[in-house]
Amino acid sequence: MKKLFTGFNLLVCSFLLAQNNNDFGQISGNFQSDFQYYIEDTLIDPSGEANPDERVLGTGFLNLTYTKGNFIAGIRYENYQNQRVGLPAGYNSEGITYRYARFIKDGFDVTAGNYYEQFGSGLVLRTYEERGLGIDNNLDGLRLVYQPAAGINLKGIIGRQRNYFEKGDGLVRGFDAEWSLKPTLGWTGNTNLIIGGSFVSKYEAANDPELNLPENVGSGAIRVNLITGNFNIYGEYARKSTDPNAYNGYIF
Structure with missing residues (x-):
C-alpha cells in the first residue's frame, strides 16, 4: 500500500477585542489538518489486507486561546474521521480533548x-x-x-x-x-x-x-x-x- 501524505497548518490568527479603551482581552488560535490518500500497492501487499476501505483519511486540530492580563484559558478540538493508518485504534471519534483555565501572579x-x-x-x-x-x-x-x-x-x-x-x-x-x-x-x-x-x-x-x-x-x-x-x-x-x-x- 502506498500512501500520499498531505497536510497543512492553517490560520494562525490573533484578534484584539478592544473598544472605547476597554480591554476585553485577546483571542488567538490555530488550525491543523493532516490528510492521507492511499493507493493500493500489490507488490508489498498482494492481498490488499492492509489497504483501508477509504481512500482518504484525515485528522484535524483546532486550538483557541483567550488571554487577558494574568488570566489564560483555552480549548482544543480534535477530529479523527477516520483515523489515519498508523495511529492507535482508540482515535476514532471527535470532541473537545483539552480545556483549561490558568492564572499567574x-x-x-x-x-x-x-x-x-x-x-x-x-x-x-x-x-x-x-x-x-x-x-x-x-x-x-x-x-x-x-x-x-x-x-x-x-x-x-x-x-x-x-x-x-x-x-x-x-x-x-x-x-x-x-x-x-x-x-x-x-x-x-x-x-x-x-x-x-x-x-x-x-x-x-x-x-x-x-x-x-x-x-x-x-x-x-x-x-x-x-x-x-x-x-x-x-x-x-x-x-x-x-x-x-x-x-x-x-x-x-
Missing part, C-alpha cells in the same frame, strides 16, 4: 483543567503530546506552581491521564521541588548547581477479588545538575514501588 501559577507537566528528566512524570505518533497523555485536574524566592520552584499536581477520548482510572498525585543555587545565593561567574526531588503517587481501586493488588503505587526521584562553562553534568535516580499489572504478569 506574584510567583503563583495555577491551572485548572488539562495540562502538561514534567518532573526533572521525566523518569517519574512526563506528560506530552506527539500528534504524528498518536501520543497525548495530558493530565486533567489541578496544577500549582509556586516560586517563593529566586531559584526555588515548587510544583504540585493532581489529575487523571487522558486515554484517547476518555480518562484513565488512576488518580495521579505528585510534588516536585527544585533549587537553583546561583540566583538564590547570588553566585557570580558561570557555575550553577541545581538540585531537585520528586514524588508521584497513583491511586487506582483494586476491584479484582482474586488478586491482592496495591491501590497506591508511589515513585520518587532525586536529581543533581552541575553547569559550569561549557560543561553540563546531570544525574537523576528514581525508584518505584511494586506495581503489579497485566503488562508484567501481576508480579509483586
Whole structure:
C-alpha cells in the first residue's frame, strides 16, 4: 500500500477585542489538518489486507486561546474521521480533548483543567503530546506552581491521564521541588548547581477479588545538575514501588 501524505497548518490568527479603551482581552488560535490518500500497492501487499476501505483519511486540530492580563484559558478540538493508518485504534471519534483555565501572579501559577507537566528528566512524570505518533497523555485536574524566592520552584499536581477520548482510572498525585543555587545565593561567574526531588503517587481501586493488588503505587526521584562553562553534568535516580499489572504478569 502506498500512501500520499498531505497536510497543512492553517490560520494562525490573533484578534484584539478592544473598544472605547476597554480591554476585553485577546483571542488567538490555530488550525491543523493532516490528510492521507492511499493507493493500493500489490507488490508489498498482494492481498490488499492492509489497504483501508477509504481512500482518504484525515485528522484535524483546532486550538483557541483567550488571554487577558494574568488570566489564560483555552480549548482544543480534535477530529479523527477516520483515523489515519498508523495511529492507535482508540482515535476514532471527535470532541473537545483539552480545556483549561490558568492564572499567574506574584510567583503563583495555577491551572485548572488539562495540562502538561514534567518532573526533572521525566523518569517519574512526563506528560506530552506527539500528534504524528498518536501520543497525548495530558493530565486533567489541578496544577500549582509556586516560586517563593529566586531559584526555588515548587510544583504540585493532581489529575487523571487522558486515554484517547476518555480518562484513565488512576488518580495521579505528585510534588516536585527544585533549587537553583546561583540566583538564590547570588553566585557570580558561570557555575550553577541545581538540585531537585520528586514524588508521584497513583491511586487506582483494586476491584479484582482474586488478586491482592496495591491501590497506591508511589515513585520518587532525586536529581543533581552541575553547569559550569561549557560543561553540563546531570544525574537523576528514581525508584518505584511494586506495581503489579497485566503488562508484567501481576508480579509483586
